[in-house]
Amino acid sequence: MTDTKSRMLICSECYEPALLKSPREWTPAWGPLPPYSHWDGDPLCAVMTRDGYRSAEPKLVELP
Incomplete structure (x- = not known):
C-alpha cells in the first residue's frame, strides 16, 4: 500500500x-x-528574530 496523502x-x-x-x-x-x-x-509574513524582522518559515501540512 502506498502513502497517497497530499501535502x-x-x-x-x-x-x-x-x-x-x-x-x-x-x-x-x-x-x-x-x-x-x-x-x-x-513574502511570507514577517516575524521578529534577534537579527530583526525576517520572513516566516513555512511548514508542511497533510491535507485530509
Missing part, C-alpha cells in the same frame, strides 16, 4: 498557502532573499 506548504504565521519560490519583490535591507513566498508572490 501542502503553508505560512507558519497566517496559514495561507506558500510556494517554494522567492518573493517577486524584495529589498536587500530586509536580509537575504528567502526561498519561499505566499502563492501571490508576496
Whole structure:
C-alpha cells in the first residue's frame, strides 16, 4: 500500500498557502532573499528574530 496523502506548504504565521519560490519583490535591507513566498508572490509574513524582522518559515501540512 502506498502513502497517497497530499501535502501542502503553508505560512507558519497566517496559514495561507506558500510556494517554494522567492518573493517577486524584495529589498536587500530586509536580509537575504528567502526561498519561499505566499502563492501571490508576496513574502511570507514577517516575524521578529534577534537579527530583526525576517520572513516566516513555512511548514508542511497533510491535507485530509
